[in-house]
Amino acid sequence: MKILLIEDEQPAARQLTRLIHEYDPSFVVVDTLDSVEGAVSWLKTFPAPDLIFMDIQIADGLSFDIFTRISVESPVVFTTAFDQYAVQAFKVNAIDYLLKPIDPADLGKAIDKIRKQPSTAPSADLSELIRLFRKDNFKDRFLVKSGNNLGLLQTEDIAYFLSNEGLTQAFTYNGKKYFIEHTLEELETLINPRDFFRISRNMTVHLKSIVRISPHFNGRLKLDLNISSEAEAFVSRNRVGDFKVWLGG
Secondary structure (H helix, E strand, C coil): CEEEEECCCHHHHHHHHHHHHHHCCCCEEEEEECCHHHHHHHHHHCCCCCEEEEECEECCEECCHHHHHCCCCCCEEEEECCCHHHHHHHHHCCCCEEECCCCHHHHHHHHHHHHHCCCCCCCCCCHHHHHHHCHHHCCCEEEEEECCEEEEEEHHHEEEEEEECCEEEEEECCCCEEEECCCHHHHHHHCCCCCEEEEECCEEEEHHHEEEEEECHHHCEEEEECCCCCCCEEECHHHHHHHHHHHHC
8 A cells, every 4th residue: 555644743754654564564655745735746746645644734734725726536534633623523524534643543443444445535525624723713913012103913923922020022033022912821712722832831932933852950841942032941840741742743
């Protein structure tokens, strides 16, 4: 069986490849792609694989977007770490899926199902799933003051939030900072939890801002960010477990 992986997180791709080979060493992972553009280009160029594993949220959007760009002729199993609402939508639409972290037994069942009843790509209406996975339910911008003027700060430009003496600031990748009218507690329900994690009482970081993770004293983790930080970034000991789960997707 020739299998294509569409997954933008390399650790997850390596783990899935390992599980596939453990299930059947004769299976071949023909390629691993990390974007909608890459997947569309590959599927236009090469023969359809026997099976595709697709992560939902990849580098440049949702993997659902692939189906609007090209006819997918292979059976597809989606992989996701999303919540029970999305899982219910998968079930209602009879769409094959695996929850991350992927369990070897579940992987085996999914492959067995495809081998016994090979089918083409999902024919169900994906609109409900797209709605669930889009970021429309979370803030994509904040109103901020810039001197005497008001401006808009895009959430995707924020590397981390820092709280100090009851005031919250957003720090951008280009080194700017802005006061915002939300506490870190409020932000936990306003920004996408797949992108941001509150590592301590006073700091919330974006996944893409993290470049290095090191063990530290008292069970904490120290984070090196890709921008200069006004405060050192430590993951509190009581948040380390959840932080590792979050990193795993």
